[in-house]
Amino acid sequence: MSDPNPVETMEVQPEEIVDVFDLDHTLLDTERRWFRPALEWLAAYTKLQNSVVDERFAECNRTTFTFEKLFVALDIAQRYSDRIEVQLRGTLSIRANGCLYPRVVEMLEDRSSVARLVLVTAGDEAWQRWKFEQLTRLHPYFRVGDRHFVPLDGSKADRVALYRGASRVSFVDDSPRWLDEVRGRFPMVRLVRPVWASDGVVEDHSGDGKHWDVACSAPEINAILSRP
Numbered sequence: 001m002s003d004p005n006p007v008e009t010m011e012v013q014p015e016e017i018v019d020v021f022d023l024d025h026t027l028l029d030t031e032r033r034w035f036r037p038a039l040e041w042l043a044a045y046t047k048l049q050n051s052v053v054d055e056r057f058a059e060c061n062r063t064t065f066t067f068e069k070l071f072v073a074l075d076i077a078q079r080y081s082d083r084i085e086v087q088l089r090g091t092l093s094i095r096a097n098g099c100l101y102p103r104v105v106e107m108l109e110d111r112s113s114v115a116r117l118v119l120v121t122a123g124d125e126a127w128q129r130w131k132f133e134q135l136t137r138l139h140p141y142f143r144v145g146d147r148h149f150v151p152l153d154g155s156k157a158d159r160v161a162l163y164r165g166a167s168r169v170s171f172v173d174d175s176p177r178w179l180d181e182v183r184g185r186f187p188m189v190r191l192v193r194p195v196w197a198s199d200g201v202v203e204d205h206s207g208d209g210k211h212w213d214v215a216c217s218a219p220e221i222n223a224i225l226s227r228p
Ligand SMILES: [Mg+2]
Pocket: 022, 023, 024, 025, 026, 173, 174, 175
């Protein structure tokens, strides 16, 4: 699928420092914290085991997540799905800011005094936009034009390319897929992979410490980004 919203140009000053951040599992503890109560509610509602709901949710997440897909996976009758979605979104909205990883806002506050902060997140565009809208604590740090929403089968490197006129570009993302994509296109970009203890998922760590730096906390991300 081609990018539905290609951005052709971006005004970047040569003295600017640009920090590019991913959203899910980089700033937001998406599945394990933010979504947890919603999944428990869905398990109670569908009378399915928690583990079954978790599994089907994970399956939906492997491709582009939408509520529609999740409700189909959980055999929720279509006539109830709109009402359930409104209820779940309400709960998720209230919880959103509280599910940012510890000290992420302080890190962004710090970085914003020296760098231009850019968000590049992938997934269903409407869903990612909605998610970001709820995260009001992040809004002051990312100018509207520096918020990029790309399809899961699209390219983050294309968005990073818009800022290559800056004096330094860093790319912070938990996913080796995107780190590898940016590394392949822009060897000069500083790469940082946050690995949060609470994620606890078995993932590919082969590039850690070799192709990119690893940070286990917001102050560690900050420290790597602050290196000259
Ligand atoms: Mg991510």
